[in-house]
Amino acid sequence: MQLANSTFLNGEKEETAPLSYAKAVSRAAPAVVNIYSTDHAQPRRYSRNVANTTRLGSGVIMDPNGYILTNYHVVQNADLVSVWLQTGQRYDAVLIGFDIYTDLAVLKVDAVNLPVIPQRNDLESLSGDVVLAIGNPLNLGQTVTQGIISATGRNGLSSTSYLQFLQMDAAINEGNSGGALVNTNGELVGINSRKFTQRNSQLNVQGIFFAVPYKLANRVMQKIIENGRVTRGWLGVNTEQLPSHTKGFTITAISPNSPAQRAGLQVGDLVYQFDDVEITGVEQALDIVAETRPGKSIMVSLYRNKQTLQLPVQIGELRNIGN
Structure with missing residues (x-):
């Protein structure tokens, strides 16, 4: 840019x-x-013409x-x-x-x-x-x-x-x-x-x-x-963000036959950690799940009825419609 x-050159302004x-x-x-x-497009009935779009x-x-x-x-x-x-x-x-x-x-x-667009990974x-x-x-x-x-x-x-x-x-x-x-x-x-x-x-x-x-x-x-x-990892839960001063998220719904249901997660569970990663919010948690290889297990740490639980969950795959 x-x-x-x-x-100024010799007292005159030079642009x-x-x-x-x-x-x-x-x-x-x-x-x-x-x-x-x-x-x-397929030709209309009684017509040999193909309509191209x-x-x-x-x-x-x-x-x-x-x-x-x-x-x-x-x-x-x-x-x-x-x-x-x-x-x-x-x-x-x-x-x-x-x-x-x-x-x-x-x-x-x-x-x-071919000419390549300039790129910078950082x-x-x-x-x-x-x-x-x-x-x-x-x-x-x-x-x-x-x-x-x-x-x-x-x-x-x-x-x-x-x-x-x-x-x-x-x-x-x-x-x-x-x-x-x-x-x-x-x-x-x-x-x-x-x-x-x-x-x-x-x-x-x-x-x-x-x-x-x-x-x-x-x-x-x-x-x-x-x-x-x-490929994206899938847990199968709906979540609710906790107040900013509280880490983690609350499970508000669980999809039938989902990894979460099979692992024993329940509505109302407060999830605060995946493996050794502390959850700071819903968006971070969803990204961790999405970028986890389907079939891999992660340890979910949570609070339920004032008790601390750790449940292993085998991550499923979020299906890409059309693929």
């Missing part, structure tokens, strides 16, 4: 370069691709050997997926796998030495950070919008709510989905996902958009590449 400033994000865009933009997904989206090249991240809804049920680089090169893409809970999908194209986004959304809105061609991060989400695998995402006000329109959200150094901050929607269509909501955080998106991608899908 270049900062605007002024200097320097204005504020610009051109360097960030030049680093990131070549790795943001246009994605066209085509569905071949093409959807528009964006994607991000994460690896020089052709792995591309995008949103699952961009390629869902597509019969043909085409990827276009900014150089004009076109590739047919294969869907490696997807994850409905984060709305992410991994594509693979048969190519090498990157942490903060509210107030300036971000740039790069994509192909409304098929206008590659476009950059600018905003700030309004709120940050968690990086775990457990939640399916908006809490998991980065909230920002850089505009996301049709075609932007699956594109890159980058910082002012051009480093990947997240995968652009969606705009805020709610049931009351009468309200004109503006400036609320979401992206999947980079760390979560990268973790999901690696799991899909390794296994073809994302």
Whole structure:
């Protein structure tokens, strides 16, 4: 990023370069691709014509050997997926796998030495950070919008709510989905996902958009590449957050035939520890469960009727609908 400033030379004011994000865009933009997904609908009765529907989206090249991240809804049920680089090169893409809970999908194209988005594993986004959304809105061609991060989400695998995402006000329109959200150094901050929607269509909501955080998106991608899908641990309980000064959570409901039920957990139990990890809140606890390998046992420490109990629970698998 270049900062605007002024200097004086021989008593005269000399202007320097204005504020610009051109360097960030030049680093990131070549790795943001246009994605066209085509569905071949069945022909109507008495007609030989096949009605094709093409959807528009964006994607991000994460690896020089052709792995591309995008949103699952961009390629869902597509019969043909085409990827276009900014150089004009076109590739047919294969869907490696997807994850409905984060709305992410991994594509693979048969190519090498592709431009890769700058990435930094230790990157942490903060509210107030300036971000740039790069994509192909409304098929206008590659476009950059600018905003700030309004709120940050968690990086775990457990939640399916908006809490998991980065909230920002850089505009996301049709075609932007699956594109890159980058910082002012051009480093990947997240995968652009969606705009805020709610049931009351009468309200004109503006400036609320979401992206999947980079760390979560990268973790999901690696799991899909390794296994073809994302596996999440499942305990099978509903929970209630305890007051901030009290550690742990209370079980409010238990799913039938769940790991929790089989282990003997009960409604009203106050859970305060998994193995040797002290539970500080519901979100942390759900993340621990989600990232525990299905089939592995964890020791659940809890209070019940003023007694301390420790029960081993064999974690199950949360099924990913559609996989």
